[in-house]
Amino acid sequence: MNIILKIWRQKNAKAKGKFVKYTLDDVSPEMSFLEMLDFLNTKLIEQGDDPVAFEHDCREGICGCCSLYINGRPHGPGKKTTTCELHMRLFKDGKTIVVEPWRAKPFPVIKDLIVDRSAFDKIITAGGFISTDTGSAPEANSILVNKKHADDAFDSASCIGCGACVAACKNASAMLFISSRVSQFVLLPQGKIEAAKRVQDMVAKMDELGFGNCTNTYACEAECPKGISISNIARMNREFLKAKVGAPKDLG
Amino acid sequence: MITLDSKIPEGSLSEKWSKYKSSIKLVNPANRKKLDIIIVGTGLAGSAAASSLGELGYNVKVFCFQDTPRRAHSVAAQGGINAAKNYKNDGDSIYRLFYDMIKGGDYRAREANVYRAAEVSNATIDHLTAQGVPFAREYGGTIDNRSFGGVQVSRTFYAKGQTGQQCLLGAYSGLNRQINKGNVTMFSRYEMIDLVIIDGKARGIITRNLVTGEIERHSGHAVVLATGGYGTIYYLSTLAVNSNGSAAWAAYKKGAFFANPSFVQIHPSSIPVLNDYQAKLTLMSESLRNDGRVWVPKKKGDKRPANDIPEEERDYYLERRYPAYGNLVPRDIGSRAAKERCDAGYGVGDTGLAVNLDFKDAIKKQGKKAIENKYSNLFEMYEKITGINSYEEPMRIYPAGHYTMGGLWVNYNLMTTTPGLFAIGESNFSDHGANRLGASSLMQCSGDGYFILPNTIGNYLADEIHTPKIPTDTHEFDIAEKEVKERINKLLSINGKQTVTSFHKRLGKILWDYCGMTRNEQDLKKATELIEKLKVEFWNDVKVPGTTDELNQELEKAIHVADFFELAKLLVADALNRKESCGAHFREESQTETGEAKRDDENYSYVSIWEYKGDDKPPQLHKEELKFENVEVKVRDYK
Ligand SMILES: Cc1cc2nc3c(=O)[nH]c(=O)nc-3n(C[C@H](O)[C@H](O)[C@H](O)COP(=O)(O)OP(=O)(O)OC[C@H]3O[C@@H](n4cnc5c(N)ncnc54)[C@H](O)[C@@H]3O)c2cc1C
Ligand code: FES
Numbered sequence: 052m053n054i055i056l057k058i059w060r061q062k063n064a065k066a067k068g069k070f071v072k073y074t075l076d077d078v079s080p081e082m083s084f085l086e087m088l089d090f091l092n093t094k095l096i097e098q099g100d101d102p103v104a105f106e107h108d109c110r111e112g113i114c115g116c117c118s119l120y121i122n123g124r125p126h127g128p129g130k131k132t133t134t135c136e137l138h139m140r141l142f143k144d145g146k147t148i149v150v151e152p153w154r155a156k157p158f159p160v161i162k163d164l165i166v167d168r169s170a171f172d173k174i175i176t177a178g179g180f181i182s183t184d185t186g187s188a189p190e191a192n193s194i195l196v197n198k199k200h201a202d203d204a205f206d207s208a209s210c211i212g213c214g215a216c217v218a219a220c221k222n223a224s225a226m227l228f229i230s231s232r233v234s235q236f237v238l239l240p241q242g243k244i245e246a247a248k249r250v251q252d253m254v255a256k257m258d259e260l261g262f263g264n265c266t267n268t269y270a271c272e273a274e275c276p277k278g279i280s281i282s283n284i285a286r287m288n289r290e291f292l293k294a295k296v297g298a299p300k301d302l303g
Numbered sequence: 304m305i306t307l308d309s310k311i312p313e314g315s316l317s318e319k320w321s322k323y324k325s326s327i328k329l330v331n332p333a334n335r336k337k338l339d340i341i342i343v344g345t346g347l348a349g350s351a352a353a354s355s356l357g358e359l360g361y362n363v364k365v366f367c368f369q370d371t372p373r374r375a376h377s378v379a380a381q382g383g384i385n386a387a388k389n390y391k392n393d394g395d396s397i398y399r400l401f402y403d404m405i406k407g408g409d410y411r412a413r414e415a416n417v418y419r420a421a422e423v424s425n426a427t428i429d430h431l432t433a434q435g436v437p438f439a440r441e442y443g444g445t446i447d448n449r450s451f452g453g454v455q456v457s458r459t460f461y462a463k464g465q466t467g468q469q470c471l472l473g474a475y476s477g478l479n480r481q482i483n484k485g486n487v488t489m490f491s492r493y494e495m496i497d498l499v500i501i502d503g504k505a506r507g508i509i510t511r512n513l514v515t516g517e518i519e520r521h522s523g524h525a526v527v528l529a530t531g532g533y534g535t536i537y538y539l540s541t542l543a544v545n546s547n548g549s550a551a552w553a554a555y556k557k558g559a560f561f562a563n564p565s566f567v568q569i570h571p572s573s574i575p576v577l578n579d580y581q582a583k584l585t586l587m588s589e590s591l592r593n594d595g596r597v598w599v600p601k602k603k604g605d606k607r608p609a610n611d612i613p614e615e616e617r618d619y620y621l622e623r624r625y626p627a628y629g630n631l632v633p634r635d636i637g638s639r640a641a642k643e644r645c646d647a648g649y650g651v652g653d654t655g656l657a658v659n660l661d662f663k664d665a666i667k668k669q670g671k672k673a674i675e676n677k678y679s680n681l682f683e684m685y686e687k688i689t690g691i692n693s694y695e696e697p698m699r700i701y702p703a704g705h706y707t708m709g710g711l712w713v714n715y716n717l718m719t720t721t722p723g724l725f726a727i728g729e730s731n732f733s734d735h736g737a738n739r740l741g742a743s744s745l746m747q748c749s750g751d752g753y754f755i756l757p758n759t760i761g762n763y764l765a766d767e768i769h770t771p772k773i774p775t776d777t778h779e780f781d782i783a784e785k786e787v788k789e790r791i792n793k794l795l796s797i798n799g800k801q802t803v804t805s806f807h808k809r810l811g812k813i814l815w816d817y818c819g820m821t822r823n824e825q826d827l828k829k830a831t832e833l834i835e836k837l838k839v840e841f842w843n844d845v846k847v848p849g850t851t852d853e854l855n856q857e858l859e860k861a862i863h864v865a866d867f868f869e870l871a872k873l874l875v876a877d878a879l880n881r882k883e884s885c886g887a888h889f890r891e892e893s894q895t896e897t898g899e900a901k902r903d904d905e906n907y908s909y910v911s912i913w914e915y916k917g918d919d920k921p922p923q924l925h926k927e928e929l930k931f932e933n934v935e936v937k938v939r940d941y942k
Contacts, residue, residue: 063853079578083688086580089804096802096848096857104856106370108543110583111684113468114374129687136687161514162854169491172371176483180476181435185355185753186426188433192390195444196437205437205462208469212373235435242435 052078052144056091058103059151061160064167068160070149080140084127085110085117087139104163110135112276115211118218119164120151125215125274133213133276153218157225157261168214170260171228178252179232181242194241204238207231209277216271216279222263227271229253230287231279237290247294254291307560307912307927310714311415316933317397320419323715324758328765335360338764339772341508341523343495343550345372347380347467347745348728349529350474351752357481359757361764364521365478366493368513368545368859373475376531376543377748380467381588381681383451383459384431384745386424390448395456397421402934404743407453407633408708408736409886409902410936411563411910413929415715416733423754424746428460430753434473438462449677451741452589453633453941459742464588464681470745474752493519494859495550496791498526498557498724499783505724506773509783511791513859516852518787520780522773525723525760528554529752532707532729534567536867536874537819538811540704541573541586547863548870551711551730559719560912560925562712562732564870565878568739568887569820571637573703574688575657584703585688587660588681589741592630594665594674595698597621597637599649599658609651609659609697620644628941635738635887635900636941638702642820643898645701652699659697666694702820706744708735708887709877712912712927716759717751720914725760727751732910737886791851794861799844803860806841810834810867818875823891827879831872838868873913873922880924883907904936 053076061068075094078087085107092102108116112133119134121127129137142148150164158166196204208231216227233250236242242249265284272281312323330338338361342353345367353365367375389395400421405412432438432446438460439447448457462469481487492513499507499522507522533548534540555561572591573584598617605612620640622629632640641658644650651657666674671694675682682693691698711719711726713733718725728748735743817830841864849855884893884900885907893901909926916923 079580081578082580083582086582089582090580093802093804096846097800099848101848102857104854108369108374108545109376109379110544111379111585112687113465114369114376114378114543116369116374131683132687136684138687140690165854168370172373172479172489172491175476176479178483180480181433182480183430183433183477184358185351185430185477185757188426188429191388191429191432191438192445194432196440197444198440198442201437201440204435205439205465205469208435208437208462208472209465211468212371235437239435239437241433 052080052139054078054142054145055147057147057149058164060103060163063162064159078139080138082139083110083135084121084137084139085135104165106165107135112136113211115213118153118166118213118215120153120218122149125153125218126276131276131278153214155217155223157223158214158217170262171212171214171225173260174225174229174253174256175232177256178249181236182245196239200238204235207234207238207279207283210279211277213276215274215276217262219270219274220263221268221270222266224265224271225257225262226265226284226287227275227279227281229257230283233287233290234283237286246290247297250287250290251294307712307720307925308714309413309927310716311413312715316414316418319415320422327758327762330761330765330768332360334768336362338362338767339364339523340525340527340760341521342366342527342529343508344375344529344531344728344730345478346375346377346529346531346728346748347471347474348748348752349375350471350478351749352527352529352727352756353487354474354477354481355753355757356760357484357486360486363481363487364490364523365487366490366495366510368494369491371491372478372489373472375471376546377471377745378468379543380745381464381586382590383449383461383466383742384470384749385451385458385742386428386460386746387421387458388425388428390446391457393456395458399456400424400458403454404734404740405736405934406939407740408738409900409939410736410904410908410931411885411929412734412736414931414933419755420734420747420750423750426754427746427749431470431473431749434477436462436469436473449590450593450631452592452631452637453628453740459590461590464590464678467745470749474749495553496787496862497553497783499779500557500721501773501777501779504722507775507780509787514854516850516855518784520775520784522775524764524767524770524773525725527725527727527756527760528711528730529728530730532710533870534704534707536811536871537704537814538808539576539581539584541570541584544583547866549863549866551726552866552870554711554719554721554724556915557721558915559721559724560712560914561709561873562910562912563709563877564874564913565818565881565888566708566737566886567704567874568634568706568708569638569702570634570705571641571702572660572700574685575652575654575699575701585684586703586705587685587698587700589634591660591678591681594677595630595660595662596664597630597658597660599644599651603648609661618649625941632941633738633740638820639889641702657699657701660700661697662693706739708732708737708739712910716762717756718759718763723763725756727756737888791858791862794845794847794858794865795851797842797845797847799846801844801846803845803847803857803864806837806845807860807864807867809837810864810871813837814871814874818878821889821891822878824879827875830875834868834871834875841865841868876922877911877913880911881907
C-alpha cells in the first residue's frame with residue numbers, strides 16, 4: 052500500500068517544530084506501525100536525511116515506551132492497543148496519516164516524537180510505594196488477599212505508564228495514571244496502612260507538576276491501551292476525601 | 304591451567320550461605336553514607352539492588368538508558384517467578400529447586416551459587432508480596448502457583464502473563480522510595496559507554512547523556528552492572544529491541560572475564576518470523592505449555608487448516624518423545640524438537656517453520672473462562688500480531704533467541720575478576736549453566752539484587768571505608784573519556800551507505816544460521832570468517848547520521864552493533880571450543896543415537912572463561928572446573 056505521512060519534526064526542546072510530509076510506497080499491511088516508521092527511517096538515512104526520532108523498546112505493548120498521537124488519537128485507531136502493536140492493515144491505501152508527539156504541558160517535546168514523561172516518575176517518587184524494607188517482610192501467605200481484590204489490584208497495576216491518558220485529556224490530567232497506582236495499593240491489605248498519606252502526597256505532586264484537573268470526560272479510559280478503568284479515579288477520589296476528612300496527616 | 308578463585312565458602316551446601324553471611328565483613332551504618340555505589344541497570348536485578356543498598360544507607364547512583372527505570376526489559380517477562388515455598392504440597396523444597404536447576408542447566412552451573420539462588424527465592428516472594436505485587440490468588444486468599452518446563456512441581460508464582468511487569472513495578476516502587484529519601488539518585492536516559500579502572504579497581508563509568516549527547520564521568524567505590532542479556536545479538540529475538548551487550552563488553556575489554564558466551568537460550572515458543580521488516584519476535588510464554596499441546600501433522604507438507612486435521616493424524620511429538628515431561632520439557636529440548644520436525648518437512652504455516660500449540664483440549668476440559676483467566680493477555684497479544692483467535696484455532700509457534708546464560712564471570716560474591724566490579728541478574732553467567740529453566744531468571748535477578756549483593760558488596764566495601772570520594776579529574780578518567788569520544792567520532796565519520804540496522808540484521812542471520820540451535824565445526828568456522836568480513840564492511844561503509852551532541856538513536860545503535868561484532872566472534876569461538884553438546888549448546892558432532900545432546904563430562908565439565916588480550920590478539924581461555932558434590936551427574940533424561 053502507499054501512504055502519505057505528516058510527521059511532527061522538531062530538532063530539540065528549544066527548536067520550533069513543524070509537520071513534514073513524506074510519501075511512502077510499498078508499505079506492507081503486515082507491518083506494524085513502528086516497522087513502517089523503521090522503513091521510512093531506512094529511506095531517510097539512505098537519502099542522507101535525519102531519521103524520525105520515536106521512542107520504543109519492547110515492541111509488544113508492555114514497556115510503555117511507544118507513544119505517538121496518530122490521526123488525532125493516542126496510540127492510533129486500534130482498540131486497547133499500543134502503537135507498537137498497531138498494524139498497517141488498519142489503515143487505508145493512499146490515505147494521509149498524521150503523526151504527532153504527546154501534546155501536554157507536563158510532557159515537553161525532546162525531539163520529533165519523543166517527549167519527556169519524567170513527571171510520572173516524580174509522582175511515584177512522591178508516594179507510589181509501600182514502605183517496606185528488604186528483609187522485613189512476613190511470610191507471603193500470612194497476608195491473605197480476597198481473590199476479587201487481588202484481581203482488581205492486578206487490573207489497576209497493569210498500567211504501563213505510557214501517558215496516553217494525559218495526552219487524551221483536554222486538561223492534561225494524570226488522574227487515571229495516579230489512581231491506578233492508588234487503587235492497586237488500597238485494594239491490598241499491605242497497601243492500606245499508608246493509604247491516606249500516599250494519596251495526598253501523590254496528588255500534591257501531580258498539582259505541583261502542572262497536570263490539570265479531571266472533569267469527567269472519560270477520554271482517558273477510552274484511549275488507554277491497557278483498558279484501565281475510570282472507576283479507579285472514583286476510588287481515588289474517595290480515598291482522597293477520606294484522607295482529608297479522616298485521619299490527620301501525621302497518623303498517615 | 305589457571306584456576307580462578309570462585310570463593311565458594313566451606314561447609315555443607317545448605318549451610319554455606321548462612322555461615323558465610325554471618326562471617327563476612329560489615330560496613331557500619333555511619334560509614335555507608337561515605338561510600339558511593341554505581342549501579343548500571345534498573346531491571347529487576349538493578350532496581351532490587353538499588354533499593355536495598357539505599358535502605359542500608361549507601362550513596363547510590365543508578366543509570367538506565369530508557370526514559371524511566373520502570374521500562375527496563377524485565378517488564379516484558381511473562382510467565383512467572385519461581386520459589387521453593389512448596390505451597391502445593393507436591394514435594395518441593397530448596398534442594399529440589401536447586402536440583403532442577405542444576406539438571407536443567409545440564410550440569411554446567413556452580414552448585415553453591417545455584418543452591419543459594421534457590422535458598423533466597425522464598426524471601427523474594429515474601430518481599431515482593433509485601434511491596435504489593437498482585438500475584439494470582441486462590442479463592443481462599445492464598446497465593447496460587449503453576450508449573451513451568453523441566454520440573455514436575457508447581458512452584459511458579461505469577462501475575463497473569465505479566466509477572467515481569469508486576470515484579471519490576473514492585474522493585475521500581477522500592478527504588479522510588481529510596482529516591483524520595485535521597486539515598487538513591489536516578490539517571491534515566493543515560494548510557495554507560497565505558498568502565499574506569501584505577502589501580503586495578505573499578506572506580507567509575509563514562510556515560511553519554513542520551514538527550515544532550517554530553518559525555519560525563521561518574522565515580523564510585525564500587526560499580527555494579529545489572530545490564531541484562533545480549534540476546535539481541537541475533538537481531539531477531541524476544542528481547543526488547545534496545546537491549547544490548549555493550550556494558551558487559553566494555554567491562555570485558557577493561558579486564559573482566561566473560562564466561563560461557565555461547566550459551567544462548569533459544570526459546571521454543573515465539574510467534575514465528577512473519578516478514579522481512581520484522582524488528583523483533585514476540586514470545587508466547589512457556590506457561591502456555593501447561594495447557595497447550597504441541598503438535599504437527601503426521602503427514603509431510605500437510606497444508607490443511609489445523610482444525611481440519613483429525614486427531615489420529617496429529618503427531619504430539621513432545622508427548623511421544625518425552626512421555627514423562629510431555630509438553631513441559633525444558634526449553635532447549637523443546638526448541639530442538641520443533642526444529643527437527645520442521646527440518647524434516649512437517650512444519651506448518653506458509654514457511655513451514657512453525658508448529659501448533661493447541662488449547663482445544665484444555666478449553667474442553669476447563670472451560671474457556673479458566674483459560675482466559677490464566678492467559679488472556681497472551682491470547683490478545685497473539686491475535687493483535689497474527690489476526691488469529693487462538694481460542695478457536697491453535698497458535699503457531701517457532702523457536703527464537705531469548706536469554707543468555709553466558710555473561711560476565713563472577714565469583715560467589717557476584718564480583719567479576721575486576722575488583723570492585725560486580726555483575727548481577729542476566730548480565731552475569733552464574734546460575735543457569737547451559738540452559739535456563741523457565742521463571743528462574745526473575746528469581747535469580749531479585750535474589751541477586753535484594754538478598755545476595757547487599758551482603759557481598761559490604762564485604763568488599765568494608766576495606767574501602769578509608770578511601771575518600773573518588774575524584775573524576777584523574778588521568779584514568781581522562782583516557783577513558785578520550786577513547787569513548789574517539790570511538791563515537793569514528794562511527795560518525797565513516798559516512799558510508801548502509802544503515803546500522805542492515806548490518807545488525809546480517810550479523811543476526813549469520814549467527815542464527817551457523818551458531819543457532821545446532822552447531823558444527825564447519826559452520827562455526829564459516830561464521831567466524833563471515834563475521835570478520837562483515838565487521839570490516841561495517842567499519843568502512845556504515846552510515847550513522849547526525850552528530851554526537853544531540854539525541855541520536857542511530858548512534859546509540861551503532862555503538863551496540865559495533866560491540867556485537869566483537870562479542871559475536873567470542874560467542875562463536877566459545878562454541879568452537881566446546882566440542883560437547885550440553886543444554887542449549889548442541890554440537891551435531893556430539894549426539895546420541897536418538898538425537899539427544901551428548902555431554903562430555905570428562906573433558907568439558909568446566910565454565911569457559913575468556914580473557915581479553917587486545918583487539919588483534921585471540922582471547923585467552925581459562926577454565927573453572929565444576930565440582931558436583933551434592934548431586935550425581937547423570938544423563939539428562941526427560942523421557
Ligand atoms: C519476552 C521475555 C519473557 C520472559 N519471561 C520470563 C519469565 O516469565 N520468567 C523469568 O524468570 N524470566 C523471564 N524472562 C527473562 C527475564 O525477563 C530476564 O532475564 C530478566 O528480566 C533480566 O533482568 P535484568 O535485571 O538482569 O536486566 P534487564 O531487565 O534486561 O535490565 C537491563 C537494564 O540495564 C540497563 N542498561 C543496559 N545497558 C546499559 C548501559 N550501557 N547504560 C545504562 N543502562 C544500561 C537498561 O536500561 C535496563 O535498565 C523473559 C525474557 C523475555 C525476553
Ligand atoms: S514499545 Fe513497549 S509498549 Fe510499545
